[in-house]
Amino acid sequence: MCLEVKEDEGEREREEGSCLRPRVPAYSSSPIGALRQSLQSTTNSDNMAEDIEEILAEIDGSQIEEYQKFFDAFDRGKQGYIMATQIGQIMHGMEQDFDEKTLRKLIRKFDADGSGKLEFDEFCALVYTVANTVDKETLEKELREAFRLFDKEGNGYISRPTLKALLKEIADDLTDQQLEEAVDEIDEDGSGKIEFEEFWELMAGESD
Incomplete structure (x- = not known):
């Protein structure tokens, strides 16, 4: 199943289409790691x-x-x-x-x-x-579009509840607890406002 987030009379729908989630055999223990695995599947395996x-x-x-x-x-x-x-x-x-x-x-x-x-x-x-693998450039483009659709007012940021809803669209296998932990990790400063850049850095594994 591939994920396409789109607006349809104010609602977001899940459809088969633009692939945001390639095949992933298993999640890692970290919520952010699980989300990254949901988006990327090109790492080497020990077995x-x-x-x-x-x-x-x-x-x-x-x-x-x-x-x-x-x-x-x-x-x-x-x-x-x-x-x-x-x-x-x-x-x-x-x-x-x-x-x-x-x-x-x-x-x-x-x-x-x-x-x-x-x-x-x-x-x-x-x-x-x-x-079933999306290259990084395409992935960033599709995530940015999804982020924009959730940023209804065009503020350049989304709230914690909205981020949680976005993450649920990306990785619907995550539990509520994992989603909360992922939101906590992304919203490091606790401001409750998440810009795309900080969201993308963590999702792409580019944060320090």
């Missing part, structure tokens, strides 16, 4: 086999068949793997948009041994992750 298994479980049969066709087309020698250098070309063939920097990170992630070769399960996990 790649489990990561791949979790991702494959989310891919339906028709997608697997589609991935198999492209994989076989590039695995001409039927050796059971493709070269990592072919991924960009394959993604173009699949008409899948991708961010070059993000793709390089994901290739390094799924080609954990650095062999330059990706087997079919690794290929499926990589392609699916790319399709």
Whole structure:
């Protein structure tokens, strides 16, 4: 499910559309960490086999068949793997948009041994992750738009209750307690007024 926040006769609706929340296997213990994980899924894992298994479980049969066709087309020698250098070309063939920097990170992630070769399960996990990952620039743009919609009066800031509602839209799996803790962390000075910049810095992990 992807999140699109929009105005419709004064109401905000959740729809499938603009992807604010890529696939995430699990939340971290920190509320802010959980929110970051809800928005980004390109970090390395200590157990790649489990990561791949979790991702494959989310891919339906028709997608697997589609991935198999492209994989076989590039695995001409039927050796059971493709070269990592072919991924960009394959993604173009699949008409899948991708961010070059993000793709390089994901290739390094799924080609954990650095062999330059990706087997079919690794290929499926990589392609699916790319399709469900938002690059940082796009993420900031979409979060800024969501923030603007919640800032009804155009003050350049939102209140704590409004921030909580916004965070709930972004990560609806968080409990009320986690949301409160996240709001406390973002509103460090306790002013009750949260500007986008301080919200974004913490969400993007750019705060000191």
